Amino acid sequence: MKNNTFSAFELGQQVGYGELSEEAARQSLHDQMQRQNSGENTEQTLLIKQFDSGMISAQKEEQKNPYRNIEVKGWPNATPAMFHGFAGEFAHFATEKSEADPVAVLATFLCRFGVEIGRSSFMLAGDKQHARLNAVLVGQSSKARKGTSARPVKEVFSLPRKEWTCCRFSPGPLSSGEGLVFAVRDPLQEYILNKQKQTGQEMMTDPGVDDKRLFVLDQEFASALSCTRREGNTLSTIVRALFDGDTIEPLTKTSKLTATDPHIGIVTHVTIHELHKKLDATEALNGFANRFLWLCVRRPKLVPFPEEMNSEKLSEYQKRLINILKISQTQARMRFTDNARELWRAQYPSIASDRPALLGSILNRAEAYIRRIALCYALLDEAKAVDEKHLTAAFALWKFNEDSAAFIFGGFETDPVERRIIEALSDADGRMNTTALYKAFGNHLSKERLTIAMNTLSASRKIRIEEIKPEGGGRPRKIFHLCEDCEETNLLQNDLRQ
Incomplete structure (x- = not known):
C-alpha cells in the first residue's frame, strides 16, 4: 500500500x-x-x-520556478544554400585540410570581395546599397580557429599588381572613429601664413588617400567594445556612417578630417564569453551592432596535421577571381530578375517584421544586408542581374545570421517588463484593464516605466488598446488585449503555458 x-x-x-x-x-x-x-x-x-x-x-x-520558461537554443546550422558559387566553393576548398570553419572563411571572403570591387556596383533600396559588408565572427571558445579562417582569404587575394590593385589592408585594432576616417582621408588644404612677408597661400599639407577601399581584419572585438565606453569615443558613430557610405567629416578640435565616398569593410573576432562579459557593461552595443553580421563559428573537426592549400588549385582560383573582379568593376546598378522579385515579394513580410528589444536592434538592417549579400553572390557569378539563386543564397546566410544572433544574445533580448505584461495578459485570457495590470506588478512599477513598455508592445503589434467611453460621460477606460494574429505573441503565449 x-x-x-x-x-x-x-x-x-x-x-x-x-x-x-x-x-x-x-x-x-x-x-x-x-x-x-x-x-x-x-x-x-x-x-x-x-x-x-x-x-x-x-x-x-x-x-515558482524562475527557469521554467528558459529558452535554450542549439548551435546554428549552416545550410548548403549559403555556400553558393565561387565564394562557397573556395570556402570548402580552403578548409579541406584545416580546422577553420567554412562559415568563417565564407564571411571573410565575401567581406573582402565587397571591399575589393569598390563602389561601382550597387542595388537600390532607398539609398544605394553597395557590396559593403561587416561581420563579427563569434567563437565558441579561443580554440574556435577564428583567425585560421583569415589566412586562406588573405592568400587568394594576394594578386599580382599588374593584374589587380588590391585594397589596403589593416589588422586593426579598432579603437577610434577618427582612426578609421584618417585611413581613408581626403587631401587637406590649409592656408599657410608667412609671418615675415605678411602673406599667405593655400597649400596641401596632407595628400590624403586616393584609394578609399580599406579592409580591416580585427582580432579583438572585445577591445573595440571597451573603447566605445570611453567618453568622447566616436567608433560606434563612425562605423554606422561608414556602413551607409556617406561622406564623413568628424567635428574635432585638433584636426580637420574628411573622407569622401569611403568604402570600408570590417571583419572582427570575439568569443561568446568575452562578448557576454562586455555586453553586461556596454550600452553602446546597440549603436552599431546592426551594421554587422553576427556569425557563430567553431572548429568543425580535428586536424592533427593541417596542410597548406594546394598551390596549383589556389592559382586557378586567383585567375578566376581576377577576371571576376575586373568584370564587377564594369557593372553599375544591378536589378532583380523577375523570379528574384517574386521571391523578394514573398519573403518581404518576414524580413521587414519588427523584432523585440535587443535582438530587434541587431537584426533591423535585414533589407539592406540581404540585398548587399545577394549582390556579392551575383557579381561572383559574373551575372548581369541578381537572380533567384543569388537571393536564395543571401536569405540562407541571413537566416544563419538570425540564428546566430538568437543563440549569442538569447536571454538578453526580452525586456522583463514587456514579458511580464504578456504573461499577465495571457493569464487573464488576453484582456486586462489598467487596475488589473497595475496589480500584476504588485503595485510597484512606475507609471513611466509601464507606459514605455506598453507603447513598445503596441508599436510592435503585440497588444492593442481599446477605449470604452462610460455611458454617463467621463474619462474613457482603457482595456488592453493581446493581438491574437501576432505570431510573436502567440509563440510567447505558448512558451508561457509550457
Whole structure:
C-alpha cells in the first residue's frame, strides 16, 4: 500500500513537471491498479488522490520556478544554400585540410570581395546599397580557429599588381572613429601664413588617400567594445556612417578630417564569453551592432596535421577571381530578375517584421544586408542581374545570421517588463484593464516605466488598446488585449503555458 501510494504520487509529479501527459499517466495508474488487483474502492480512491496531490504539488513548484520558461537554443546550422558559387566553393576548398570553419572563411571572403570591387556596383533600396559588408565572427571558445579562417582569404587575394590593385589592408585594432576616417582621408588644404612677408597661400599639407577601399581584419572585438565606453569615443558613430557610405567629416578640435565616398569593410573576432562579459557593461552595443553580421563559428573537426592549400588549385582560383573582379568593376546598378522579385515579394513580410528589444536592434538592417549579400553572390557569378539563386543564397546566410544572433544574445533580448505584461495578459485570457495590470506588478512599477513598455508592445503589434467611453460621460477606460494574429505573441503565449 505504501509503495503504491508513493508510486501514484510520483506519477502525478511527472505530469505536474510536464514530463508526462495527464492522459497517459492516468492510464498507467489504471493499468497498475488492475495488475495489482486493487479492487477496493477505498484503495483506488486513495491512489487517485495521491496522484492528484503529486500533480498539484509539482505544478505549484513549477509556477515558482524562475527557469521554467528558459529558452535554450542549439548551435546554428549552416545550410548548403549559403555556400553558393565561387565564394562557397573556395570556402570548402580552403578548409579541406584545416580546422577553420567554412562559415568563417565564407564571411571573410565575401567581406573582402565587397571591399575589393569598390563602389561601382550597387542595388537600390532607398539609398544605394553597395557590396559593403561587416561581420563579427563569434567563437565558441579561443580554440574556435577564428583567425585560421583569415589566412586562406588573405592568400587568394594576394594578386599580382599588374593584374589587380588590391585594397589596403589593416589588422586593426579598432579603437577610434577618427582612426578609421584618417585611413581613408581626403587631401587637406590649409592656408599657410608667412609671418615675415605678411602673406599667405593655400597649400596641401596632407595628400590624403586616393584609394578609399580599406579592409580591416580585427582580432579583438572585445577591445573595440571597451573603447566605445570611453567618453568622447566616436567608433560606434563612425562605423554606422561608414556602413551607409556617406561622406564623413568628424567635428574635432585638433584636426580637420574628411573622407569622401569611403568604402570600408570590417571583419572582427570575439568569443561568446568575452562578448557576454562586455555586453553586461556596454550600452553602446546597440549603436552599431546592426551594421554587422553576427556569425557563430567553431572548429568543425580535428586536424592533427593541417596542410597548406594546394598551390596549383589556389592559382586557378586567383585567375578566376581576377577576371571576376575586373568584370564587377564594369557593372553599375544591378536589378532583380523577375523570379528574384517574386521571391523578394514573398519573403518581404518576414524580413521587414519588427523584432523585440535587443535582438530587434541587431537584426533591423535585414533589407539592406540581404540585398548587399545577394549582390556579392551575383557579381561572383559574373551575372548581369541578381537572380533567384543569388537571393536564395543571401536569405540562407541571413537566416544563419538570425540564428546566430538568437543563440549569442538569447536571454538578453526580452525586456522583463514587456514579458511580464504578456504573461499577465495571457493569464487573464488576453484582456486586462489598467487596475488589473497595475496589480500584476504588485503595485510597484512606475507609471513611466509601464507606459514605455506598453507603447513598445503596441508599436510592435503585440497588444492593442481599446477605449470604452462610460455611458454617463467621463474619462474613457482603457482595456488592453493581446493581438491574437501576432505570431510573436502567440509563440510567447505558448512558451508561457509550457
